[in-house]
Amino acid sequence: MITGVKKRIIVENVSKTFKVDFKKNESTLFQFIDFLFRKINKREIEVLKNISFEVFPGEILGIIGKNGSGKSTLLRLIAGVYQADAGEIKTNGKVVYLTGVNQGSSPKLTMRENIFLMGSVMGLSQKDIKERFDEIVEFSGLRDFIDMRVYQFSSGMISRLNFSIVIHCVKHHNPDILLLDEVFSAGGDKDFNKKATEKMEELINSGTSVILVSHDLILIEKYCNRVIYLGKGDILKIGKPEEVISFYKEN
Amino acid sequence: MKLVLKYWPRVKDILGLSFSLAKANFKVRNEGSYLGIFWYLLEPLAFFAILLFIRKAIWQSNVSDYPVYLFIGLIMFNFFIAVTNFSTRVIQxxxxxxKSLRIDKEAFVISGLLQFMFSHFFEFLILVFVAVFLHINVLWLIFYFFVFFLFCLFTIGVSFVLSVIGVYASDLKNVWSVFVRLLWFATPIFYMVESDSLLQKISMWNPLYHFINITRDIVIFHKLPSLNTVFFAISSSILVFIIGLLIFEKNKNKLAEKI
Structure with missing residues (x-):
């Protein structure tokens, strides 16, 4: 046992099963009878089977795999959104989990109101948001639209706004562990994406432990120290980025 | 005391988040409406007027200050309906x-309470006006805040339970709205109960009746409630609050994967 290095994340023999109910293609009458006799079609899907790995401080771990291989579920388990059925997950330090940056804003509210709403949902107090407010607006480059309702924004503008809010909120938390689920691209124009990528790099290179889930293999190879290839709930391969990615491409 | 200090920062965070959510919800709700927040005055007033008219047209009132009697029942029950109906779908x-953040889910339920507390405040203002108009001593209304505090505890306890059940069965929304309608008629809001009638015996088991009745006694008759009633109100609200919170805490970690 190496005791000198404190591990940031320890995942030990974690399993997760979802009960999924299926709708059979049948008439309303039969559905009703099924319901009365409690014949609800449930199937169990084992999303993760006995997963174990560790993440060290400052390490950037990539997770790749096909759709439905359990990547997002694994992140949600580490983030504490889901609970594991078996096994144990230990985290040391502050965890921030990011997914779907392009959702979350309320179209009927103005940009200013959205910044306050999303900021408080992400755990900032009103005072903190006020302090960060100018920074967020400046970064998004949408100062002229600050009191416009978001439903009148173009989709690029919404992406820029959401990305700016999220990235600054994360920065405020100064997390020890950062879980990123397909959030690298900002969805703005070329200039903004460049700025966004720089900001992301700054964030993941600031010494936090990062788990990066992405289908973008170039991205994974560029940033990660280690990569896990997940398939049907198992770790198929873990190791150096080049090796795992070439193994992934072969399959 | 230690326990309170231990949980206080978290409670403060949850309340802060609830407040922001309530504020945003409130703005969204009034968006695109011409009269905006005036509806919070107009809606209860219109309903109040309808009931007063029916009362005048159909049967003669034998209670002095019937409008105040009616209005207190109306706004308190409205508050209960609004918050609990909101909570049946709040998690979905x-x-x-x-699903995408580790977030204190209690805040979503509490935000409903805060949001409707705000509209309740408008209704309370009308109550003050009605009372002044009928020459009722307004100072007694101060006691309402104590009753309302307990009433909130009771309401939020019920809401916690409803929000959990609502995740597992979306039928709850329909069932609950029928149930509260039934409860509306079963609670003496626009009518009075005679003592020793069947209705009164039923009402004794209806916590809403007690909260409304205490308020009416204080505001209209300037009569402080008996110790028994006070004890019942305090214990039932705290009990319901604790049970609701416990059920919510026990289930909250499973909610994310069910929606």
């Missing part, structure tokens, strides 16, 4: 946040 409606 915020599934985006709940």
């Amino acid at each position: 409606n915020n599934s985006g946040f709940i």
